[in-house]
Amino acid sequence: MTTLLSAEGLHKSFGKTSALDGAGIAIREGEVVAIMGPSGSGKSTLLHCLAGILPPDSGTVTYRGQDLTAMTDNARSELRRTEFGFVFQFGQLVPELTCLENVALPLRLSGMKRKDAERASRDWMERLEVDTVADQRPGETSGGQGQRVAVARALVTAPKVVFADEPTGALDSLNGERVMHLLTTAARETGAAVVLVTHEARVAAYSDREVVVRDGRSRDVEFVR
Amino acid sequence: MVCIVLLMSIGHALLGLLEGGPRHGYDLKRAYDERFGQDRPLHYGQVYSTLSRLLKNGLVSEAGVEAGDGPERKRYAITDAGVTDVERWLGTPEKPEPYLQNTLYAKVVLALLSGRSATEVLDTQRAAHLRAMRDLTRRKVDGDLADQLICDFALFHLEADLRWLELTAARLDALAEEVAR
Numbered sequence: 001m002t003t004l005l006s007a008e009g010l011h012k013s014f015g016k017t018s019a020l021d022g023a024g025i026a027i028r029e030g031e032v033v034a035i036m037g038p039s040g041s042g043k044s045t046l047l048h049c050l051a052g053i054l055p056p057d058s059g060t061v062t063y064r065g066q067d068l069t070a071m072t073d074n075a076r077s078e079l080r081r082t083e084f085g086f087v088f089q090f091g092q093l094v095p096e097l098t099c100l101e102n103v104a105l106p107l108r109l110s111g112m113k114r115k116d117a118e119r120a121s122r123d124w125m126e127r128l129e130v131d132t133v134a135d136q137r138p139g140e141t142s143g144g145q146g147q148r149v150a151v152a153r154a155l156v157t158a159p160k161v162v163f164a165d166e167p168t169g170a171l172d173s174l175n176g177e178r179v180m181h182l183l184t185t186a187a188r189e190t191g192a193a194v195v196l197v198t199h200e201a202r203v204a205a206y207s208d209r210e211v212v213v214r215d216g217r218s219r220d221v222e223f224v225r
Numbered sequence: 226m227v228c229i230v231l232l233m234s235i236g237h238a239l240l241g242l243l244e245g246g247p248r249h250g251y252d253l254k255r256a257y258d259e260r261f262g263q264d265r266p267l268h269y270g271q272v273y274s275t276l277s278r279l280l281k282n283g284l285v286s287e288a289g290v291e292a293g294d295g296p297e298r299k300r301y302a303i304t305d306a307g308v309t310d311v312e313r314w315l316g317t318p319e320k321p322e323p324y325l326q327n328t329l330y331a332k333v334v335l336a337l338l339s340g341r342s343a344t345e346v347l348d349t350q351r352a353a354h355l356r357a358m359r360d361l362t363r364r365k366v367d368g369d370l371a372d373q374l375i376c377d378f379a380l381f382h383l384e385a386d387l388r389w390l391e392l393t394a395a396r397l398d399a400l401a402e403e404v405a406r
């Protein structure tokens with residue numbers, strides 16, 4: 001399998017706080033990688049740097065041979081919109097839109113016609129077993145349903161990489177497992193890689209392998225080798 | 226189970242303690258009880274039968290006998306083969322199963338005592354646990370409800386181990402200080 005996305009020698013500080021101190025990681029096509037480690041170790045910062053949301057102070061992030069850190073902001077946003085999908089712990093759905101409109105949003109932003117966008121979105125909502133809440137607003141769904149809507153929205157653009165930061169953090173075990181099962185099954189079917197930040201071992205157990213971050217340094221067995 | 230696991234690691238624990246220098250059998254027992262024997266001190270019989278096994282396997286050697294007789298007069302020293310054995314033991318994860326706390330705790334303490342990396346011991350174990358959890362998760366996802374429930378039981382227990390591994394990793398500095406005292 002070829003490396004899809006990798007980072008090397010990442011350093012990132014917030015004021016005097018060093019969040020990343022030489023972190024590195026390599027993600028191959030279609031694999032599900034869990035990033036684990038104690039609170040404050042730099043997991044989210046690593047994910048944000050990998051996804052081109054946050055520029056590292058130094059180090060490189062390479063996606064399919066392109067250096068993300070050397071791209072213009074516009075090119076990076078375009079890449080994020082077309083190649084990446086995102087699922088966070090909460091607060092990612094637009095409250096004024098229905099769940100269906102939320103899922104369709106990335107497609108609409110890419111210029112797809114409303115009808116086509118909503119048809120594709122309905123398919124994904126069915127796969128994630130949330131077609132029943134299509135016409136409700138996010139505030140009118142349960143936490144588990146909301147997360148599955150978010151997963152549908154992350155996958156609707158057929159991304160190459162899905163970034164998920166504690167996607168089950170606000171859910172009970174049963175709903176968390178359901179989200180993980182549906183997310184990883186869908187990602188495996190579409191060939192998307194998943195970069196999953198979690199501190200829960202049972203959630204990480206849905207991955208193919210794990211990378212442990214400690215004090216801003218990551219231990220990526222595959223990468224070191 | 227606890228007992229068997231404990232018994233299996235006594236030899237390694239004694240070897241680890243001997244890395245600090247040669248000792249008499251009763252010295253070893255005292256050191257062991259102090260560190261690992263909280264509610265389960267060793268019997269002298271166990272100490273001497275373990276030492277004679279280690280001796281037979283070339284992992285310890287006799288390091289001087291005091292006047293008089295009886296095993297309690299002998300001092301034992303760890304051999305190069307013994308050091309290699311300790312290293313292999315510390316570097317090999319335990320098979321993930323419940324009730325490992327005694328063995329894992331002993332490994333961590335002995336790694337700290339001998340100046341080896343306790344983080345390495347914890348990381349190796351953590352990787353083995355997660356591998357087992359991944360296999361169970363795969364079985365669970367492909368299985369029926371009965372499989373799911375059985376796998377979940379094992380998963381929750383392994384998760385408890387992992388939480389202990391993480392908490393211990395976070396407390397290594399404090400533990401190192403205490404162990405050095």
Ligand SMILES: Nc1ncnc2c1ncn2[C@@H]1O[C@H](COP(=O)(O)OP(=O)(O)OP(=O)(O)O)[C@@H](O)[C@H]1O
Nearest residue numbers: 014017018019038039040041042043044045046199
């Ligand atoms: N925007 C920010 N401003 C200031 N400090 C930050 C910011 N983001 C992160 N940090 C700091 O950087 C370090 C790493 O944070 P990060 O969010 O990456 O940790 P994490 O591993 O995701 O933790 P958690 O498991 O609690 O989410 C922490 O010390 C944190 O306080």
Ligand SMILES: [Mg+2]
Nearest residue numbers: 043044045165
């Ligand atoms: Mg975080």
